[in-house]
Amino acid sequence: MSAQDENGEREFDIKWADGAELKEPSARARMLAARWKENPPKPQPFRADPEPRAPSRSSWRSTAIVLGTVAVIILVLGYADFRPF
Known part of the structure; x- marks a missing residue:
């Protein structure tokens, strides 16, 4: 049980993190800041x-192609139905 208590104390505390005085920007924000310093975006x-x-x-x-294709299929199926085997 003592191992779980130690891990419980080390658990990440969101209130503590939000209270930090200095927050590091994300990697994407740093990349965009560096890119925009050299070549700023257009407004x-x-x-x-x-x-x-x-x-x-x-x-x-x-629409005409689809309807024409359906009509041809109906005619072919109808012709095959009337043809004796």
């Missing part, structure tokens, strides 16, 4: 509007 508006896209006209073509 961007908050939640910029996406660039407008041209309307897609291929949806009708896709």
Whole structure:
């Protein structure tokens, strides 16, 4: 039991960690700070509007292809059903 008591005392205490005076930045934050020091990012508006896209006209073509394929399959299955073996 004494080993568990020692481990219990060594358990990480989040309140103690949050109370630290100096907090080290994450590796990603350090990497970005170093990169931006040499080449700062361009300013961007908050939640910029996406660039407008041209309307897609291929949806009708896709629909026609799918419906045509279904019609051909129905005709082939119907023809195979009427053919005597």
